Amino acid sequence: xxxxxxxxxxxxxxxxxxxxxxxxxxxxxxxxxxxxxxxxxxxxxxxxxxxxxxxxxxxxxxxxxxxxxxxxxxxxxxxxxxxxxxxxxxxxxxxxxxxxxxxxxxxxxxxxxxxxxxxxxxxxxxxxxxxxxxxxxxxxxxxxxxxxxxxxxxxxxxxxxxxxxxxxxxxxxxxxxxxxxxxxxxxxxxxxxxxxxxxxxxxxxxxxxxxxxxxxxxxxxxxxxxxxxxxxxxxxxxxxxxxxxxxxxxxxx
Amino acid sequence: xxxxxxxxxxxxxxxxxxxxxxxxxxxxxxxxxxxxxxxxxxxxxxxxxxxxxxxxxxxxxxxxxxxxxxxxxxxxxxxxxxxxxxxxxxxxxxxxxxxxxxxxxxxxxxxxxxxxxxxxxxxxxxxxxxxxxxxxxxxxxxxxxxxxxxxxxxxxxxxxxxxxxxxxxxxxxxxxxxxxxxxxxxxxxxxxxxxxxxxxxxxxxxxxxxxxxxxxxxxxxxxxxxxxxxxxxxxxxxxxxxxxxxxxxxxxxxxxxxxxxxxxxxxxxx
Ligand SMILES: Nc1ncnc2c1ncn2[C@@H]1O[C@H](COP(=O)(O)OP(=O)(O)O)[C@@H](O)[C@H]1O
Ligand SMILES: [Mg+2]
Numbered sequence: 269x270x271x272x273x274x275x276x277x278x279x280x281x282x283x284x285x286x287x288x289x290x291x292x293x294x295x296x297x298x299x300x301x302x303x304x305x306x307x308x309x310x311x312x313x314x315x316x317x318x319x320x321x322x323x324x325x326x327x328x329x330x331x332x333x334x335x336x337x338x339x340x341x342x343x344x345x346x347x348x349x350x351x352x353x354x355x356x357x358x359x360x361x362x363x364x365x366x367x368x369x370x371x372x373x374x375x376x377x378x379x380x381x382x383x384x385x386x387x388x389x390x391x392x393x394x395x396x397x398x399x400x401x402x403x404x405x406x407x408x409x410x411x412x413x414x415x416x417x418x419x420x421x422x423x424x425x426x427x428x429x430x431x432x433x434x435x436x437x438x439x440x441x442x443x444x445x446x447x448x449x450x451x452x453x454x455x456x457x458x459x460x461x462x463x464x465x466x467x468x469x470x471x472x473x474x475x476x477x478x479x480x481x482x483x484x485x486x487x488x489x490x491x492x493x494x495x496x497x498x499x500x501x502x503x504x505x506x507x508x509x510x511x512x513x514x515x516x517x518x519x520x521x
Numbered sequence: 522x523x524x525x526x527x528x529x530x531x532x533x534x535x536x537x538x539x540x541x542x543x544x545x546x547x548x549x550x551x552x553x554x555x556x557x558x559x560x561x562x563x564x565x566x567x568x569x570x571x572x573x574x575x576x577x578x579x580x581x582x583x584x585x586x587x588x589x590x591x592x593x594x595x596x597x598x599x600x601x602x603x604x605x606x607x608x609x610x611x612x613x614x615x616x617x618x619x620x621x622x623x624x625x626x627x628x629x630x631x632x633x634x635x636x637x638x639x640x641x642x643x644x645x646x647x648x649x650x651x652x653x654x655x656x657x658x659x660x661x662x663x664x665x666x667x668x669x670x671x672x673x674x675x676x677x678x679x680x681x682x683x684x685x686x687x688x689x690x691x692x693x694x695x696x697x698x699x700x701x702x703x704x705x706x707x708x709x710x711x712x713x714x715x716x717x718x719x720x721x722x723x724x725x726x727x728x729x730x731x732x733x734x735x736x737x738x739x740x741x742x743x744x745x746x747x748x749x750x751x752x753x754x755x756x757x758x759x760x761x762x763x764x765x766x767x768x769x770x771x772x773x774x775x776x777x778x779x780x781x782x783x784x785x786x787x788x789x790x791x
Pocket of ligand 2: 432
């Protein structure tokens with residue numbers, strides 16, 4: 269097995285209406301890495317993620333997952349390898365109950381029912397949501413929905429977890445719980461986010477995207493201390509790396 | 522709009538009711554669906570002047586509500602919400618059908634009034650039975666039962682998805698309407714133009730949502746077939762439930778119990 273688990277080569281993508289969302293992106297991600305994809309709204313993060321499991325097909329360039337180049341023939345095995353957590357959990361939880369939802373993927377893989385049941389229970393236990401098993405998804409809170417959405421993906425035992433803005437719309441405590449959960453995973457992680465503080469905690473490496481291009485790729489701590497770069501990419505230092513505004517103001521001149 | 526929102530949000534209360542564990546709730550959904558269908562068939566099969574013949578049928582909802590521990594006043598409220606339909610279907614009968622069928626001294630009761638009453642009774646029984654079915658079974662289980670009855674899967678799935686996303690669609694619609702209201706004053710601004718643009722937006726959002734859901738399904742190996750985990754197990758009690766009620770319905774349908782009862786009473790006081 270090659271140790272490059274994700275390889276993106278000169279990727280370009282135009283939406284049918286002509287929007288050039290991705291303009292030549294290349295990077296490789298190694299086994300076990302955690303990478304943050306940061307960039308302003310509309311930078312192309314979500315579009316890029318959709319290419320990683322073949323939900324969108326590149327206009328030009330290529331994507332390689334593990335040993336397979338992404339082609340229609342390898343699509344199914346790639347989708348087993350890459351677990352995608354969508355931005356809006358309501359899109360991902362479409363079955364009548366949480367249990368049905370988590371079972372959806374494993375059942376499609378053709379696993380026998382008793383094995384599926386085990387997978388469902390393990391996945392829900394991992395995200396601490398086993399007690400929600402028989403609830404309909406639309407009656408869960410935002411944090412619970414997020415946790416269950418992650419469980420639906422875990423149940424398929426992916427090698428790579430791809431997440432689109434996992435902390436969006438979460439209150440501080442739920443966000444904290446989620447970060448703790450994600451940091452306990454040993455999967456290769458690719459996380460698109462505006463939440464630079466989360467990126468700082470979870471991801472060793474950061475790729476900055478601006479208007480469909482990579483403007484920086486390196487250690488998270490280096491990138492987040494480069495104010496010029498952040499400004500150009502319409503970003504701002506994470507709060508934890510800014511001086512405390514209260515202490516700073518009180519400093520004697 | 523707020524009203525629709527509430528009326529629908531109430532629906533989730535049905536789900537709570539359906540989650541109870543009374544003997545009625547534990548009966549297999551198939552047995553309940555079948556029994557309810559038979560009940561409705563029997564009730565609508567009476568001729569249009571039937572009144573006394575319908576009365577015994579109230580035993581079924583009464584028993585289900587009592588054993589199923591359902592809140593009667595709540596069900597009645599839901600019934601009233603849809604009652605206007607039945608009212609308007611039947612309200613012209615008294616004017617069209619003026620033939621006198623009963624005479625109480627100076628009071629003449631026409632066939633129209635009788636058939637109007639019959640319509641209201643039948644409405645109460647059938648819609649009531651449907652509400653009771655949902656409140657003792659749950660929408661998902663009903664869908665599952667329909668599927669076991671070999672109703673084409675595509676319809677069952679449509680129902681399930683409708684049920685899953687109706688809340689989100691309503692929320693989206695009320696957000697759009699609220700956004701409009703916040704920017705209009707004195708009720709102005711709801712022209713045909715604005716209304717059609719609102720509807721257009723809602724449609725676009727719905728299509729986008731559907732696309733994203735489909736994508737999420739594909740990502741988890743969707744191949745056109747949805748596999749549900751639950752397998753229903755029918756037991757002796759379930760046959761007893763359906764069989765017992767069927768027998769009761771047949772007796773109520775073909776033996777005029779109120780008349781028998783009347784004769785009996787008359788017999789006691791010759
Ligand atoms: N379905 C679509 N059709 C046309 N353009 C789109 C569509 N989705 C996104 N875009 C455009 O593509 C660009 C990148 O969007 P996106 O990948 O969603 O950015 P991000 O996730 O970084 O906020 C934006 O300019 C956006 O307007
Ligand atoms: Mg996005």
